[in-house]
Amino acid sequence: MFEAIAFYLFAFLTIAMFWITVTTKHALYALTALAAGMIFISAFFFILGADFMGVIQIIVYSGAVMALYAFGMMFFDTTRELHEKNPSSTLVFLLGGMAALLVVIMVSAPIVSGSIEAAYPIIEGIGNTQAIGMVLFTKYLVPFEVAAVMLLVAMIAGIIMAGKKMDISYSEMSEEQIDEKLDAEVIA
Amino acid sequence: MEMYLYIALFAPLVGSLTAALFGASKKTMFTGLFASGMLFASFVSSLLLLIGVLEGNTYHVEMMTWIATGDLYVPFGFVVNEVTVTMMMVVTTVSTVVHVYSIGYMDHDKSFNRFFSYLSAFVFSMMVLVMSDNLLGLFIGWEGVGVCSWLLIGFWYHKESATWAANEAFIMNRIADLAMLIGIFIIYWNLGTLQYEGIFAGVNELNHGVLTAAGIFLFVGAMGKSAQFPLHTWLADAMEGPTPVSALIHAATMVTAGVYLVVRMNPLYDLIPDVGLFIASLGAFVAMFAATMALVNRDMKRIIAYSTLSQLGYMFVAAGLGAYWVALFHLMAHAFFKALLFLGAGNVMHAMDNELDPFKMGGLRKAMKGTFIMMTLASVALAGIFPFAGFFSKDLILEVAFVEHHYILYTVLLLTAGLTAFYSFRLVSLIFHGEERYKLFGFHPHEAYKYMLVAMSPLLILAIIAGFLFKGTYYEMVIAMLPAGEYHVHNQVVYWVMTIGTQLFVIAAILFAYRKYENAKIDLKVESGFFYQLLFNQYYIPKLYDELFSKPYVELSKMMWKIDNAVVDASVDGIANVFYGTGNKTHTMQNGNLSSMLRWMVLGLVALLVSAAVFIGIVTNADAIMKLLGA
Amino acid sequence: MEITLTHYLVLSTVLFAIGLVGVMRRKNLLMLFFATEILLNSVNIALVAISHYHGDFTGQLFAFFIIAIAASEVAVGLGLLVLWFKRENKIDLDIMTSMKG
Numbered sequence: 001m002f003e004a005i006a007f008y009l010f011a012f013l014t015i016a017m018f019w020i021t022v023t024t025k026h027a028l029y030a031l032t033a034l035a036a037g038m039i040f041i042s043a044f045f046f047i048l049g050a051d052f053m054g055v056i057q058i059i060v061y062s063g064a065v066m067a068l069y070a071f072g073m074m075f076f077d078t079t080r081e082l083h084e085k086n087p088s089s090t091l092v093f094l095l096g097g098m099a100a101l102l103v104v105i106m107v108s109a110p111i112v113s114g115s116i117e118a119a120y121p122i123i124e125g126i127g128n129t130q131a132i133g134m135v136l137f138t139k140y141l142v143p144f145e146v147a148a149v150m151l152l153v154a155m156i157a158g159i160i161m162a163g164k165k166m167d168i169s170y171s172e173m174s175e176e177q178i179d180e181k182l183d184a185e186v187i188a
Numbered sequence: 189m190e191m192y193l194y195i196a197l198f199a200p201l202v203g204s205l206t207a208a209l210f211g212a213s214k215k216t217m218f219t220g221l222f223a224s225g226m227l228f229a230s231f232v233s234s235l236l237l238l239i240g241v242l243e244g245n246t247y248h249v250e251m252m253t254w255i256a257t258g259d260l261y262v263p264f265g266f267v268v269n270e271v272t273v274t275m276m277m278v279v280t281t282v283s284t285v286v287h288v289y290s291i292g293y294m295d296h297d298k299s300f301n302r303f304f305s306y307l308s309a310f311v312f313s314m315m316v317l318v319m320s321d322n323l324l325g326l327f328i329g330w331e332g333v334g335v336c337s338w339l340l341i342g343f344w345y346h347k348e349s350a351t352w353a354a355n356e357a358f359i360m361n362r363i364a365d366l367a368m369l370i371g372i373f374i375i376y377w378n379l380g381t382l383q384y385e386g387i388f389a390g391v392n393e394l395n396h397g398v399l400t401a402a403g404i405f406l407f408v409g410a411m412g413k414s415a416q417f418p419l420h421t422w423l424a425d426a427m428e429g430p431t432p433v434s435a436l437i438h439a440a441t442m443v444t445a446g447v448y449l450v451v452r453m454n455p456l457y458d459l460i461p462d463v464g465l466f467i468a469s470l471g472a473f474v475a476m477f478a479a480t481m482a483l484v485n486r487d488m489k490r491i492i493a494y495s496t497l498s499q500l501g502y503m504f505v506a507a508g509l510g511a512y513w514v515a516l517f518h519l520m521a522h523a524f525f526k527a528l529l530f531l532g533a534g535n536v537m538h539a540m541d542n543e544l545d546p547f548k549m550g551g552l553r554k555a556m557k558g559t560f561i562m563m564t565l566a567s568v569a570l571a572g573i574f575p576f577a578g579f580f581s582k583d584l585i586l587e588v589a590f591v592e593h594h595y596i597l598y599t600v601l602l603l604t605a606g607l608t609a610f611y612s613f614r615l616v617s618l619i620f621h622g623e624e625r626y627k628l629f630g631f632h633p634h635e636a637y638k639y640m641l642v643a644m645s646p647l648l649i650l651a652i653i654a655g656f657l658f659k660g661t662y663y664e665m666v667i668a669m670l671p672a673g674e675y676h677v678h679n680q681v682v683y684w685v686m687t688i689g690t691q692l693f694v695i696a697a698i699l700f701a702y703r704k705y706e707n708a709k710i711d712l713k714v715e716s717g718f719f720y721q722l723l724f725n726q727y728y729i730p731k732l733y734d735e736l737f738s739k740p741y742v743e744l745s746k747m748m749w750k751i752d753n754a755v756v757d758a759s760v761d762g763i764a765n766v767f768y769g770t771g772n773k774t775h776t777m778q779n780g781n782l783s784s785m786l787r788w789m790v791l792g793l794v795a796l797l798v799s800a801a802v803f804i805g806i807v808t809n810a811d812a813i814m815k816l817l818g819a
Numbered sequence: 820m821e822i823t824l825t826h827y828l829v830l831s832t833v834l835f836a837i838g839l840v841g842v843m844r845r846k847n848l849l850m851l852f853f854a855t856e857i858l859l860n861s862v863n864i865a866l867v868a869i870s871h872y873h874g875d876f877t878g879q880l881f882a883f884f885i886i887a888i889a890a891s892e893v894a895v896g897l898g899l900l901v902l903w904f905k906r907e908n909k910i911d912l913d914i915m916t917s918m919k920g
Contacts, residue, residue: 021854048870099797099836790842
């Protein structure tokens with residue numbers, strides 16, 4: 001009973017937050033709603049007994065990723081309203097609805113046989129984090145390391161791409177200097 | 189000895205491939221010398237093998253497995269026995285001579301290297317044909333010599349007549365090769381093997397009908413390669429190729445492959461004497477038929493080509509009557525003097541700036557002494573005067589016909605012997621005797637290079653001595669494989685009358701030819717006569733083929749072309765237009781806008797989901813649907 | 820009233836559809852990134868739910884790796900975005916038509 005209430009509550013909240021994210025005209029609102037939705041999703045993970053995933057969800061998504069977006073948004077002019085030429089909404093909603101409906105039909109149809117054998121069964125009595133650690137560092141060690149390398153590569157790539165011409169600090173220049181610089185760039 | 193076998197077989201290939209490396213570059217003496225050297229190595233190896241065979245050995249090697257699927261087992265196997273070694277000697281001797289000769293003959297040709305590549309490749313194919321121990325290997329060699337013949341006839345491909353002749357030869361051979369392939373299939377179908385040993389072991393158990401069919405189909409293949417009637421027209425046109433090619437391929441070796449095939453398959457043909465008689469009759473007919481065409485022709489090389497045709501007819505008479513060793517012996521002797529004749533003709537052509545009409549020559553014996561002697565002796569050998577090679581081989585065929593009581597064949601062959609002597613000496617007398625008519629046409633004849641004459645001399649010697657020196661040894665050797673038969677006329681009086689009578693007849697023909705053509709007077713009354721015109725136009729057979737096959741085929745092709753345009757092309761174009769149209773209409777999808785692309789992507793996702801849902805629906809309700817359909 | 824796997828899968832589908840609508844509708848590149856995050860998260864829910872109901876760790880591990888991939892995607896994507904903004908002073912999708920076929 002408690003589980004059901006929690007599920008429906010968080011389902012409603014998540015859908016609402018994400019809905020705001022995709023419809024709002026303010027980038028800041030969207031960012032905030034997204035972060036909130038992420039946290040609500042972590043609630044499902046706790047309900048499902050995946051404590052470790054829930055924690056990761058909050059730390060990585062709501063913490064790191066959202067912080068990254070927040071920093072990224074500092075580069076853009078986010079205070080003004082977004083002026084978008086949105087395509088015809090009927091088509092978009094029709095397509096999205098169709099996709100959702102089809103998947104729901106398929107999911108609700110009993111097609112997957114119940115007798116699935118777990119490759120890495122969840123063992124009762126051991127904490128979720130410990131169990132994940134045991135699987136992660138034995139069977140999934142190589143993918144884990146590869147993922148680590150990938151993150152490193154992505155980090156370096158992000159720094160290099162975003163950091164171009166970071167040595168030029170417009171804030172320490174006078175207005176004339178900035179104009180000169182920009183004119184030179186336009187000519188170039 | 190196996191090593192010699194491989195050298196004999198592969199040395200020409202090495203020469204050919206090496207020459208091919210220089211194919212596109214300028215003339216280098218090296219290619220000619222190297223190819224000739226390789227041929228000489230092959231000749232020496234063949235000679236050593238011959239000595240081994242004379243001691244009573246045969247050599248059989250299986251180089252490697254070629255085809256082994258199911259019941260079919262065909263190796264790359266090569267065999268050297270009494271029959272093949274004879275052919276090997278003929279091929280390597282003549283080709284070595286021709287190679288050395290070609291160094292001089294092709295001296296001024298800019299495709300010198302290419303020529304040697306082709307020529308050596310031909311010799312390799314011929315060796316495969318001769319030495320293979322199974323019918324499929326023979327067929328590969330058979331096709332190989334066909335390709336090389338095509339390449340060499342069309343060697344001067346900028347001449348339209350040369351390419352035409354090359355294609356004619358190739359297509360005619362293709363028709364015959366189809367029949368030959370069918371013959372091979374029949375044999376495989378019934379015996380389950382293509383090895384000669386297996387075929388000869390099992391051939392006695394087959395019924396007569398199958399044997400006859402196999403024999404006829406194989407012989408049709410032989411007819412194509414040996415240019416027997418009605419597939420004979422290509423040989424005369426093949427004279428478009430360089431003269432050494434005519435000497436090697438279209439006189440001495442390739443065209444005799446048909447005879448070789450019949451000789452090689454002798455256990456098969458022994459069982460079907462009816463087919464043998466047909467072969468002999470056709471041979472006699474072709475001997476006469478070709479000789480008559482040679483009587484009036486005005487093209488030096490064509491006259492010799494018809495003579496070759498006629499002599500091939502002789503060989504088939506002997507082979508058809510079961511005298512296989514006689515056929516093979518005449519093949520050998522003929523190869524020597526006919527190659528010599530062609531090479532001599534090549535010298536004359538060189539001297540006369542490629543002029544081929546003997547009526548424009550005359551009196552060349554002063555300018556070209558060596559060539560004159562060689563060609564005269566070769567013609568004497570061809571005419572069959574004692575003690576030259578032709579006497580021993582050709583008169584033997586006459587005796588075979590006589591002893592086997594085929595008197596009609598005998599008469600035809602005897603008459604043909606007279607015709608042979610006549611046209612040979614008509615040619616010799618027109619070229620070398622009489623007035624020096626060439627001066628009118630402004631030619632300045634000169635003798636060929638010395639080494640070319642030296643290269644020809646082995647053939648001259650062989651043409652003189654091959655008969656009386658080799659006949660005994662050859663007979664002793666070859667009866668190990670081929671049915672023996674002395675073919676002596678038992679009545680001494682008849683024998684001497686026959687022999688001396690034939691000689692006198694032939695000599696009379698020679699003298700008549702000399703008298704008639706020494707002054708090269710053209711008798712207009714004879715020339716406008718029906719028979720002269722008939723012979724001069726080759727019995728109108730090329731024209732008949734043109735009217736009967738070529739023109740209807742062209743018409744048919746034109747019609748088919750229209751159908752092709754209306755049906756095949758139209759449907760292909762239609763399909764292309766559909767795609768072109770859809771592409772034209774839908775290229776607006778590719779507007780480069782990421783957002784619209786994403787929308788298309790989602791549309792695709794929905795389409796995939798729909799198909800997945802339908803599929804799942806069908807699978808899960810399969811029973812119900814089956815019931816519904818059943819009801 | 821028991822919450823079954825189907826409930827979670829339906830929820831995941833609905834969230835995925837919202838993400839799809841976002842992807843299709845928004846023209847601002849940053850918003851596009853947000854929508855992509857929604858798509859990834861909806862899949863994560865499905866994976867973890869399947870893992871729970873089948874008693875198998877694989878789903879959770881997959882979700883874990885997806886989070887890692889999402890993090891790197893954000894890092895690279897934002898880098899590119901900043902680069903683009905510096906060049907064009909705009910992050911509107913409609914001006915990116917260099918891939919026109």
